Amino acid sequence: MGIATRKRREAFFQKNPHCVFCGGGTPATTVEHCPPRAMFQNRHWPEGFEFPSCDNCNHGTADHDLLVSMIARMDPFTEAGDRDGKLNGLMHGVHKQFPGLLQKMLPSAVEARRSNREFGISPDPGQTHQEVGVVNVTDEMREAVCVFARKLAKGTYYLHTQQSFPNEGCLLLKWFTNSDLLLDGRYTTFDLLQHMAGEVPPIQRSGRYLGDQFEYKLSLSPDSDILALQAIFGKAFGLVIFGCTIPGKLEASIERLREQNQNDGPFAVLQSRSLRNQIE
Secondary structure, X not given: OOHHHHHHHHHHHHHOOEXXXXXXXXXXXXXXXXXXXXXXXXHOOOOOOEEEEOHHHHHOOHHHHHHHHHHHXXXXXXXXXXXXXXXXXXXXXXXXXXXXXXXXXOOOHHHHXXXXXHHOOOOOOOOOHHHHOOOOOOHHHHHHHHHHHHHHHHHHHHHHHOOOOOOOOEEEEEEEEOHHHHHHOOOHHHHHOOOOOOEOOOOEEOOEEOOOOOEEEEEEOOOOOEEEEEEEEOOOEEEEEEEEOOOOHHHHHHHHHHHHHOOOOOXXXXXXXXXXXXXX
């Protein structure tokens, strides 16, 4: 490590001494990139999305980062997700870390033919329905998105408030795949939230706009105790995260929603002291 690099790291940790993913109580020893660098073409990741992290929070989610990076490059319309030619390498890495997962993601011939009819997808000459069809969403994918979403919410909250999101706070996730784009040409969930005021910062690196790969909108209450994060990753998937730093406040709303629907509700629980963990 060069002297200049070492000095930059020392200055970074002096300004950001604690891991933002642990709730602010653990000393930071590494710099975490969230979203992960591999998600972006030619590793041109967004400026500013570097966070103080402990070793466990950084390296303990490496497999999830790998899987989410591959998912985020899935574009059913163009080859935009593989402009740098790195998608195959990510797939090989996923196959190594998650044996059998790629096969589980592949629909059967019958499933692919049925879903392609629903989405209006027609294979080109020489292609099978499986090759162009929508992939199955597996438990491994759900878990990876949940782990990633929790870190993204905490990192983005810190980026905008310079405060760590507390461990006793609540974070809830709703995520959706590009099937919405295939059916309706847009993410309908975002339409329901378009009235919500919030900040939409430009996503850039060295003056290059990266909004075709990652965009987000963050809504914060005046005292920063309630947040709503909307994010979209290319033409692969989108997510909405609701959070509250006050224990029990958001949980009470979700419990009422569950009672009305008589089921577990529409959200995955990323963090809560009272709601059971749920991966959706």
